[in-house]
Amino acid sequence: MYLISTREMLKNAQRGRYAIPAFNVHNLETIQVVVETAANMASPVILAGTPSTFTYAGLEYIVSICTQAASLNKLPLALHLDHHEELTDICHKVKAGVRSVMIDASHLPFAENIDTVANVVQFCHRYDVSVEAELGRLGGQEDELIVDSKESFYTDPSAAKKYVAQTGIDSLAVAIGSAHGLYHDEPHLDFKRLAEIQRQVDIPLVLHGASGISEEMIRQSISLGICKVNVATDLKIAFADAVKQYLSEHPDANDPRKYITPGKQAMQQVVENKILMCNSAGKI
Numbered sequence: 001m002y003l004i005s006t007r008e009m010l011k012n013a014q015r016g017r018y019a020i021p022a023f024n025v026h027n028l029e030t031i032q033v034v035v036e037t038a039a040n041m042a043s044p045v046i047l048a049g050t051p052s053t054f055t056y057a058g059l060e061y062i063v064s065i066c067t068q069a070a071s072l073n074k075l076p077l078a079l080h081l082d083h084h085e086e087l088t089d090i091c092h093k094v095k096a097g098v099r100s101v102m103i104d105a106s107h108l109p110f111a112e113n114i115d116t117v118a119n120v121v122q123f124c125h126r127y128d129v130s131v132e133a134e135l136g137r138l139g140g141q142e143d144e145l146i147v148d149s150k151e152s153f154y155t156d157p158s159a160a161k162k163y164v165a166q167t168g169i170d171s172l173a174v175a176i177g178s179a180h181g182l183y184h185d186e187p188h189l190d191f192k193r194l195a196e197i198q199r200q201v202d203i204p205l206v207l208h209g210a211s212g213i214s215e216e217m218i219r220q221s222i223s224l225g226i227c228k229v230n231v232a233t234d235l236k237i238a239f240a241d242a243v244k245q246y247l248s249e250h251p252d253a254n255d256p257r258k259y260i261t262p263g264k265q266a267m268q269q270v271v272e273n274k275i276l277m278c279n280s281a282g283k284i
């Protein structure tokens, strides 16, 4: 078993009208929870890491642990570069074994966004690496940066068509009202816009910032062409809250095998729920 691209996974999801959950992982334990839970439910799954996650855990460690996890669980597994911006950084990680990339040039003007992404696509497709890019801009917490959320940053459907044609990307992340991190107000997704994007664009669509959005809204977005649902914050909260509770009940605890286990169990529940929400169980 080895790490695969997300191209076939997402095409299958598009045909079957379900979504692949992409979970942000940070270390051995979070990778174990996601992969073992997905294997138990026979769900295809994507493990995602932002640049700061690779800096924190080490590229070679992450690639080795994910490769082992794929092999031990007999699961075709994609390790995905989430919100990467530098071509040299992406090249380095692709050469280390990663086969799925998100190049985020969404902060650049349209023409520069296209040029930057087209360059990355040209490199990645030589290695059979799938490429996701974002048009429009999500608000909220992005790795270590705070981005303002405004409707003017939403994805323009006709621009999306041109963007996909000129960049050659395999999947498109859309900005339709979701945000990264915690929501301060009830989130509202622009389904009319999503339906129009789906009419204009034939590649799989991606929803970022799915933590805190109701299951009903996620299901509706899947029915309108979303094939990949990114989940990060909900996992972190479940894990951290369970560890905090254990430590408050056992103030003398110092064995990581003891205090990390409740975090893993709480995270497993969230992973199971997200797989059910995406309707990806049994799709391997």
Ligand SMILES: [Zn+2]
Pocket (backbone or CB within 6 Å): 083, 180, 208, 209, 230
């Ligand atoms: Zn994101």
